[in-house]
Amino acid sequence: METDNPMDSWLGFFYHVAKKRVLVIGGGRVAERRVKKLVDSGAVPELVSPNLTSDLYRLWQTGHIVWKMRRFVKGDLFSEIDLVVIATSDHTVNEQIATQAKALGILCARADDPLRGDIVFPASMRAGMIRIEVSTSGASPALSAGIRDWLKQELPEIIEALAEWQRDVRAVLLRQGIAPGPILKRFSSPEWIRTVATDRSAFEREICAVEETYSLVLPRPRP
Ligand SMILES: C[C@@]1(CC(=O)O)C2=NC(=C\c3[nH]c(c(CCC(=O)O)c3CC(=O)O)Cc3[nH]c(c(CC(=O)O)c3CCC(=O)O)/C=C3\N/C(=C\2)[C@@H](CCC(=O)O)[C@]3(C)CC(=O)O)/[C@H]1CCC(=O)O
Ligand SMILES: NC(=O)c1ccc[n+]([C@@H]2O[C@H](COP(=O)([O-])OP(=O)(O)OC[C@H]3O[C@@H](n4cnc5c(N)ncnc54)[C@H](O)[C@@H]3O)[C@@H](O)[C@H]2O)c1
Secondary structure, eight states, X not given: OOOSOTTTTOOOOOOOGGGSOEXXXXXXXXXXXXXXXXXHTTOOOEEEOSOOOHHXXXXXXXXXXXXXXXXXXXXXXXXXXXXXXXOOSOHHHHHHHHHHHHHHTOEEEESSSGGGSSBOOOEEEEETTEEEEEOOTTSOHHHHHHHHHHHHHHSOTTHHHHHHHHHHHHHHHHHTTOOHHHHHHHTTSHHHHHHHXXXXXXXXXXXHHHHHHHXXXXXXXOO
């Protein structure tokens, strides 16, 4: 189906960056945002740029990134690199790096022309084990960030404990050979999340009901 959404043919993923060799080219504001996300997820990116923002400089001083203080040279890109984040202010250089990355089969994120790259960076948030990534398909990065902030405010406090508790319950059920899906669904609907957000005792009652139905003993959520 033809639509006017350029990202209809894009699919969201989680990418294990901590295990990847990541090269960032450019040391300005856009590089800084991306590097912070990469570092937050455990990557130690290598960065090539004649200068750095003050936050990037601090990340270099504290050993979170490796910095080559110079302009990009062709030899910076080689096939062992998994992902290149192109964020220089020079469109010709960006174009050249993107072409080289493609020839080497390296995944590429392009700040100056995002949809000609392979990945884009969404607006991100974490609440314990919960990860939310928001995109407006490039329509408005500001709105993506606004939606992210709104979700952050709206999520009830109990949500992190609920996720951790479900992880523990799921492990117990799998160990006992019981399919976790139907049970975990009872504790996952929007109505249920709204209920436990304000009435914690409903949680205990529902756990007891499940324990009785399935003759089980389940863990309890943390207080
Ligand atoms: C969400 C966030 C994540 C992040 O970057 O980490 C993000 N941009 C953020 C901020 C931000 N972006 C821009 C400004 C300057 C505004 C100003 O000051 O005027 C600021 C604010 C600032 O710089 O502070 C401008 C801008 N952005 C893009 C272009 C090029 C273009 O559209 O072609 C231009 C220049 C043209 C323009 O101005 O529009 C493109 C993209 N930006 C995306 C993500 C991807 C789409 C996300 C989606 O699908 O919704 C996409 C498509 C691709 C990509 O970049 O991978 C982050 C939110 C902050 C946060 O998370 O807190
Ligand atoms: N995707 C986005 O969210 C977004 C937002 C704003 C701008 N942009 C685009 O991203 C580009 C970068 O934006 P910015 O605000 O970070 O710019 P900036 O000017 O703050 O930073 C550019 C950085 O690139 C470095 N650089 C320039 N030539 C280089 C080279 N040959 N090799 C290595 N490093 C080099 C500069 O020294 C500087 O550190 C902009 O030109 C624009 O096209 C994208």
